[in-house]
Amino acid sequence: MSTQAWNYPEVGGDLVNVVVSEEQIRQRLSEMAARIDEDYAGQEVLLIGVLKGAAMVMSDLMRHLRSDVSMDWMAVSSYGKGTKSSGVVRILKDLDTDLTGRHVLIVEDIIDSGLTLSWLIENLRSRGPASLEIATLLRKPEAAKVEVDVRYLGFDIANEFVVGYGLDYAERYRQLPFVAVLAPHVYGG
Ligand SMILES: O=P(O)(O)OC[C@H]1O[C@H](OP(=O)(O)OP(=O)(O)O)[C@H](O)[C@@H]1O
């Protein structure tokens, strides 16, 4: 286990290995932000964060942006307490913003099966945005059940259940500043 986990004695033993370090995240988000700034130059962009997992990505990505941005949040859930998507996406909190004519960028922590985002894209597209793109820190290509077109990607990772940097298992581990594989014994895998 990476030395970073030693700082988390309460949960470090539940982790197998770090897949993306704090430094790698910082570096990649700043590169993604530079591309977003370039692409949206002169336009106002509405960032839509998908709660709760995207909370850290959103706040750290935003810090790097120089564009004219505003922010809104949607809460959806398809995982509940497990490690597999139920495939049924529920809106727990809807947007406060009218999307008509807006340039919208969805900000996600992870695309796993792709079910959440493919559902969300369809839902948001029906609200009439001028454009709709996706930024995600992580993607698991081997887990895809539906293909999702990602404009800004942080890292492709292996098909293992990960936690940290916003990602949880049963609401735990979100606070870790890195992304790590969760030991299967934690979830009985
Ligand atoms: O590609 P998928 O297989 O659909 O998985 C991705 C989704 O799963 C997680 O959310 P979750 O439903 O666990 O809610 P949370 O963000 O509140 O943890 C994550 O934040 C994504 O929104």
Ligand code: HPA
């Ligand atoms: O690997 C994962 N970890 C935590 N939450 C998730 N939601 C989809 N995939 C994951």
